Amino acid sequence: MASAEFRPLDEKSLIEYIKATPSLSSKIGNKFDDLTIKEVGDGNLNFVYIVIGSSGSFVIKQAIPYVRSVGESLPMTKERAYFETLALTEHGQLCPDHVPEVYHFDPKMYLIGMRYLEPPHIILRKGLIAGVEYPLLAEHMSEYMARTLFRTSLLYRTTSEHKRAVAEFCGNVELCRLTERVVFSDPYKVSELNRWTSPYLDHDAEAVREDNILKLEVAELKSKFCERAQALIHGDLHTGSVMVTPNSTQVIDPEFAFYGPMGYDIGAFLGNLILAFFAQDGHADEGNDRKAYKEWILRTIEETWTLFQKKFTALWHQHKDGPGEAYLPEIYNKPELQQLIQEKYVKDLFHDSLGFGAAKMIRRIVGVAHVEDFESIKDASKRAACERQALELAKTLLKERRKFQAISGVISAIRKLQS
Amino acid sequence: MASAEFRPLDEKSLIEYIKATPSLSSKIGNKFDDLTIKEVGDGNLNFVYIVIGSSGSFVIKQAIPYVRSVGESLPMTKERAYFETLALTEHGQLCPDHVPEVYHFDPKMYLIGMRYLEPPHIILRKGLIAGVEYPLLAEHMSEYMARTLFRTSLLYRTTSEHKRAVAEFCGNVELCRLTERVVFSDPYKVSELNRWTSPYLDHDAEAVREDNILKLEVAELKSKFCERAQALIHGDLHTGSVMVTPNSTQVIDPEFAFYGPMGYDIGAFLGNLILAFFAQDGHADEGNDRKAYKEWILRTIEETWTLFQKKFTALWHQHKDGPGEAYLPEIYNKPELQQLIQEKYVKDLFHDSLGFGAAKMIRRIVGVAHVEDFESIKDASKRAACERQALELAKTLLKERRKFQAISGVISAIRKLQS
Numbered sequence: 001m002a003s004a005e006f007r008p009l010d011e012k013s014l015i016e017y018i019k020a021t022p023s024l025s026s027k028i029g030n031k032f033d034d035l036t037i038k039e040v041g042d043g044n045l046n047f048v049y050i051v052i053g054s055s056g057s058f059v060i061k062q063a064i065p066y067v068r069s070v071g072e073s074l075p076m077t078k079e080r081a082y083f084e085t086l087a088l089t090e091h092g093q094l095c096p097d098h099v100p101e102v103y104h105f106d107p108k109m110y111l112i113g114m115r116y117l118e119p120p121h122i123i124l125r126k127g128l129i130a131g132v133e134y135p136l137l138a139e140h141m142s143e144y145m146a147r148t149l150f151r152t153s154l155l156y157r158t159t160s161e162h163k164r165a166v167a168e169f170c171g172n173v174e175l176c177r178l179t180e181r182v183v184f185s186d187p188y189k190v191s192e193l194n195r196w197t198s199p200y201l202d203h204d205a206e207a208v209r210e211d212n213i214l215k216l217e218v219a220e221l222k223s224k225f226c227e228r229a230q231a232l233i234h235g236d237l238h239t240g241s242v243m244v245t246p247n248s249t250q251v252i253d254p255e256f257a258f259y260g261p262m263g264y265d266i267g268a269f270l271g272n273l274i275l276a277f278f279a280q281d282g283h284a285d286e287g288n289d290r291k292a293y294k295e296w297i298l299r300t301i302e303e304t305w306t307l308f309q310k311k312f313t314a315l316w317h318q319h320k321d322g323p324g325e326a327y328l329p330e331i332y333n334k335p336e337l338q339q340l341i342q343e344k345y346v347k348d349l350f351h352d353s354l355g356f357g358a359a360k361m362i363r364r365i366v367g368v369a370h371v372e373d374f375e376s377i378k379d380a381s382k383r384a385a386c387e388r389q390a391l392e393l394a395k396t397l398l399k400e401r402r403k404f405q406a407i408s409g410v411i412s413a414i415r416k417l418q419s
Numbered sequence: 420m421a422s423a424e425f426r427p428l429d430e431k432s433l434i435e436y437i438k439a440t441p442s443l444s445s446k447i448g449n450k451f452d453d454l455t456i457k458e459v460g461d462g463n464l465n466f467v468y469i470v471i472g473s474s475g476s477f478v479i480k481q482a483i484p485y486v487r488s489v490g491e492s493l494p495m496t497k498e499r500a501y502f503e504t505l506a507l508t509e510h511g512q513l514c515p516d517h518v519p520e521v522y523h524f525d526p527k528m529y530l531i532g533m534r535y536l537e538p539p540h541i542i543l544r545k546g547l548i549a550g551v552e553y554p555l556l557a558e559h560m561s562e563y564m565a566r567t568l569f570r571t572s573l574l575y576r577t578t579s580e581h582k583r584a585v586a587e588f589c590g591n592v593e594l595c596r597l598t599e600r601v602v603f604s605d606p607y608k609v610s611e612l613n614r615w616t617s618p619y620l621d622h623d624a625e626a627v628r629e630d631n632i633l634k635l636e637v638a639e640l641k642s643k644f645c646e647r648a649q650a651l652i653h654g655d656l657h658t659g660s661v662m663v664t665p666n667s668t669q670v671i672d673p674e675f676a677f678y679g680p681m682g683y684d685i686g687a688f689l690g691n692l693i694l695a696f697f698a699q700d701g702h703a704d705e706g707n708d709r710k711a712y713k714e715w716i717l718r719t720i721e722e723t724w725t726l727f728q729k730k731f732t733a734l735w736h737q738h739k740d741g742p743g744e745a746y747l748p749e750i751y752n753k754p755e756l757q758q759l760i761q762e763k764y765v766k767d768l769f770h771d772s773l774g775f776g777a778a779k780m781i782r783r784i785v786g787v788a789h790v791e792d793f794e795s796i797k798d799a800s801k802r803a804a805c806e807r808q809a810l811e812l813a814k815t816l817l818k819e820r821r822k823f824q825a826i827s828g829v830i831s832a833i834r835k836l837q838s
Contacts, residue, residue, distance in 0.1 A: 160593075166589055185750060189749040189750045215756060216763060
C-alpha cells in the first residue's frame with residue numbers, strides 16, 4: 001500500500017491505507033471498529049485527517065498537487081511533503097518538546113502520519129484572537145527558534161554537513177518561489193491577487209507600491225531570502241503554524257522549510273504577534289477592553305526576543321569548541337573577542353528579524369493572504385484603523401530597522417502609534 | 420578508453436588515451452608521429468600536459484586525488500575536475516572571448532581536454548613581475564567578470580535555475596573548505612603551514628593574529644563566502660589564473676568554482692594587482708625604476724573596477740525586463756528606482772570586493788601560499804618592506820572598507836603608503 005502511486009485519499013480509502021501500514025495501525029492498537037476520522041485541513045495546501053481510536057490517535061497530512069483553496073488551476077508540487085517531513089524530523093530531533101513526532105512518511109503518496117495534538121491544543125492565532133494568555137509561549141518559542149536555528153547553522157555544523165543539507169533543500173524551490181512572490185513581490189506591485197480593506201486602505205496600499213525606499217529595502221531582504229543559506233528555517237513561522245495549550249507549544253507545518261536567513265523565522269513569529277496586538281482594539285468589547293491582554297502580547301514579544309538572544313548565545317557558548325566551522329576556537333575563543341562576535345551576530349540577526357517581520361506584516365495587510373486576527377473584525381472601518389497602525393509600524397521597521405538597538409525600542413514604537 | 424577507471428596518466432599512456440578519444444585525436448588531425456607532449460603543471464593540484472602536433476594542439480589537465488606539492492598525505496577530491504569543467508563550460512558560453520574552449524571531459528579519469536593557449540600567452544603574474552603592460556587587461560577582465568557574474572546571478576536567472584545550479588555546485592565542498600581554511604582561518608591563528616618573511620615580519624604576523632577587529636571583519640566575509648550563493652564565481656581569480664598576451668586575456672583554472680559572493684572574484688583580481696604593485700619596488704633596478712609601470716598597475720586597478728561597474732550595470736539595464744527574478748520589472752523599472760537599486764547593489768559589491776581582496780592579500784603574506792611577485796624578490800629585507808606595505812593596506816581595506824566611496828579612494832590609500 002505504501003508503495004502505491006499517488007492518489008488523494010478520502011476518509012474511506014484512508015482506513016484501507018492505515019490497515020496496510022503497520023507504523024500507523026500500531027498507533028491505534030490495530031483496532032479499526034471504533035475509529036473516527038475527521039478532515040480538518042483549513043489551510044490552503046493539504047488534506048488533514050484526524051484519526052482517533054480507543055487506543056491511540058494520529059494525524060494524516062496529504063499534500064495534493066494544487067493549491068486547495070484555488071483548485072487545480074494553481075498547481076503546487078507535492079514534493080513539499082518530503083521537505084516538511086525532513087524538517088519535522090530534523091527540528092524534532094533538535095527540539096522534541098516543541099515539534100510533533102513523525103510516525104510515518106510515504107514518499108509516493110506525499111503523506112505524513114504524525115502525532116495528533118489533542119485538545120485543548122488550538123492554533124495560537126485563534127487563542128490570540130480570543131484573548132487567551134499563554135504564559136510559557138515566549139519561553140517555548142525562543143527555545144524552539146534558538147535550538148533549530150543554532151544547530152542547523154555553521155555555528156554548529158561543518159561546511160560539509162552544511163553544503164549537503166543546503167543542496168537537498170534547494171529542491172524545495174517551488175515553495176520558496178511562492179514566498180518570494182507573495183511576501184516580497186506582490187504587495188509592492190499591482191496584482192490581481194492583492195486585496196486590502198477597501199476603500200479605507202486604498203491610499204495606504206498605493207503608498208506601499210509607490211515607496212521607493214520601502215522597495216529598496218524589501219529587495220535587500222528578498223536577496224537574503226534567496227541567497228543566504230544561514231540555517232534550516234521553518235519558512236512559515238506565523239501564529240497559524242503554532243499549536244498551544246497553557247502548558248504546551250508545538251510548531252507545525254514546516255513545508256516551506258529550506259536553508260535561508262534565520263531572521264525570516266524570528267521575524268515571522270514576532271511580526272505576527274505584532275499583528276495580533278494591533279488587532280486587539282477590533283476585538284475589544286464592553287466586557288473586555290483588551291488593555292491587559294495587549295500588555296501581555298507586548299511582554300511576549302519582548303520576552304521572546306530577549307530569551308531567544310539569551311538561549312542562542314548560551315548555545316554558542318556551550319558549543320564554542322564544537323564542530324561548527326564559522327568561528328574556529330583557535331581564532332575566536334578569547335572572551336573579549338567571543339563577546340564582540342556574538343554581539344555583532346545577534347545585532348545583525350535582530351535587524352534581519354525586524355526587516356523580515358515587517359515584510360510579513362505588510363503582505364498580510366495589502367497582499368493576497370490575510371490573517372484572521374484582522375479578518376474577524378467585522379466592522380471594516382474599525383478593521384482598517386487597526387490594519388493601518390500595523391502597516392505604519394511595519395514600514396518604519398522595514399525602513400529604519402538598523403536604527404533599533406534593542407527590542408525595547410520596538411515596543412516603544414508600537415506604543416507610540418497607539419498614543 | 421574514456422570509460423576506464425581512474426588512473427593517473429603519464430606521457431606514454433596519455434598518447435594511448437588520445438588515440439582512443441576522437442574528440443581529442445581529431446584536434447591533432449589524428450596524426451601521432453610528430454606529437455610533442457610536455458608536462459607543465461606548476462600548480463599544486465594537477466598534472467597538465469601540452470600536446471602539440473603539426474595539425475593542432477590542446478592541453479590535458481588531469482586532477483589527481485591529493486595535493487601534488489604535498490603528496491598523498493594531503494588528499495584532495497578529484498571531483499574538482501568535474502566542477503572545473505562545468506564552470507569552464509558555463510563561463511565559456513557567457514564569455515567565449517576570455518575562457519578557453521573545452522574539447523573533452525572524462526568524468527572517470529577526471530581529465531579535461533581544452534584549448535592550448537599558445538605563445539606568447541603567459542601567466543599574467545609573470546608578466547606583472549616582468550613589468551609588461553597589457554593595455555587591454557582592464558577591458559577584458561571587467562568584461563569577463565561582468566558577464567559571468569551578472570548572468571549567473573538572480574539579476575538574470577530565475578529562482579528555479581538558480582537553486583538547481585546552487586545545489587549542484589554544493590558538491591564542490593572540499594575546494595570551498597580549502598579556501599575557508601587558507602584564506603579565512605589560517606592567517607588569523609598559529610598554524611604550522613603559515614609562513615612569512617621572518618624575522619622581519621614576525622611582529623606583523625603576530626599583529627594579524629591579535630587584531631580583534633580584523634578577525635571580526637574576516638568572520639563576516641567568511642560567513643558570506645560560506646552562505647551567500649550570489650553567482651557562479653571562479654573562486655580563485657588571482658593573477659596566476661589569467662593567461663595573457665597584449666591582445667588576449669584568458670581565464671583558466673576555475674576548479675574552486677561554486678555559487679558564492681561576486682566580490683570574492685573581483686576582490687581576488689584587484690587584490691592580486693595590488694600585490695603586484697607593492698612588489699614593484701623589489702623588482703626595480705638601475706635600468707628600470709618601475710615608476711611608470713606602477714602607474715600602469717594603478718590605472719589598471721582603477722579601470723578594471725570602473726569598467727566592471729559600467730558593464731555590469733549596462734547588462735542589468737539591457738536585461739531589466741529579462742528572466743531575472745531579483746528585481747521584477749513591475750516593481751523596479753521606474754528610472755529613479757532603477758538607479759537607486761543599482762547604486763546600492765554596486766556599492767555593496769564594491770565593499771565586498773575590497774574586503775575579499777584584502778583577505779586574499781593578507782593570506783599571501785602571512786599564510787601558507789605566497790605569490791611569486793614577492794617570492795622572486797631575493798633580498799629578504801627588501802621583500803619584507805614591500806610585503807609590509809601591502810599588508811598595511813590590506814588591513815585598512817578590510818577594516819574600513821565601508822568608508823571607501825569609490826575606487827579612486829583605494830588608489831589614494833595605496834599612494835599614501837608609498838609617500
